Amino acid sequence: MLDTGISPQRSMGRNPRIDLYLDLAQLISGFLLVGFLWTHMVFVATIIIGADTFNSLAQFLDDYYLSYVGIPFIGLVALIHVIVVVRRIPNRYQDYWRHARTIMHFDTWTWIFQVVTALGIAILASIHVFAVIMGWPIDADTSAARMHAFWWFYLVLLILGEYHAGFGIYRQFVKWGWIKRKTIGFALKSITVIIVALGLAALWVFVQLGGALR
């Protein structure tokens, strides 16, 4: 009844620090992805200034091989993130669902959407990366044409991405930090609103440009 010891089989076969390493891998890969996502949105938003600014930034990243290092690196980080976070999904998701429905607790609900948005991002972001690479190099005209045709796709991806990033980073601060939850929540909500607004503005400009090209 009183299980107090450590199972010998488990302690023999398993690195006792594995849970820590996985948790840190989740934290670090998550932070890198959020950093990337926000930088990406700021870069994309240069279209608001003008197509020339956007093109010269894309050219700069291309000339200095930053794109060729960055894209595979972020792909790898995303892959690591997926592998380490999958362990968090309960074996029987019904257990979690039933619990969430019983206690009606806000943060418990948001975690369900964390899983749902993760699935959405995995699919949509893969398609997006594939489309960008197929249309290489990045320039305002091809981007505008793509956004014009698939604006709904990018709208969904933007919202899913920012939701997942915002709540993900919030939860890491809650788990590791010493700052009040309300303060972190407010700061992250503000950043998310700014990033989403930038994203929407960029999307709008692209759609307009795409329309002009036709």
Add this chain to the structure above:
Amino acid sequence: MSNRTLTFSVFRYNPATPEIKPCMQSYQLKEAGGMTMFVALTKIREEQDPSLMFDFVCRASICGSCAMLINGKPRLACKTLTRDYGTKITLMPLPVFKLIGDLSVDTGTWFRRLSVKTRAWVHTKKEFDPTVLEERMDNATALEIYEPERCIECGCCIAGCATANIREDFLGAAGLNRVARFMVDPRDERSEQEYFEIVGSDEGVFGCYGLMACEDNCPTKLPLQYQLAFVRRKMAVAGLKR
């Protein structure tokens, strides 16, 4: 004085009579001024149904016996007022813990296991000498120990915790809060590595998802986010140091 008639929907099941399936039973009761869930349950038991099982001891939110799910949320029946609710109130026993019957659960076995598993006592090699004065402790440290010690072990944090509801071996906020208390206690001679063995895994602090239903449902308002984060940071450092 309120004129409301409350309808309580109460979970009924007695493991001693498994042939009677679990069900929700309704009771009607006239609300009294300043009525708590505990008072309401006592009235129902006295006037309507003597077979109704629920726990209480102190009636002053000190003992932690009367925790239950009130409209789905873990609360102490003795400090929850009926006037803060609508006329329909659902009462369920706390999940995770072993059901004794109806609203009564056995938190004792769970917390006993927690105490043994976390070795929740001061570990020291010093021989106790009753003739000398106790060693002094500075006030700040004493307060840091007293804060987590306010835990009344009602089980609300465990019942609210998604991880504890999913995996049986998770120590939960009550367990990690307890460990945090010994970590700051200068009388406890355990090393970081010894603590890591106890809580440095998914059974311990790394199993926490950070949903904070523990903190949001704690009747004594313990700063569980700080406590959990404190243990997590300490264990991360200990684990990386080797």
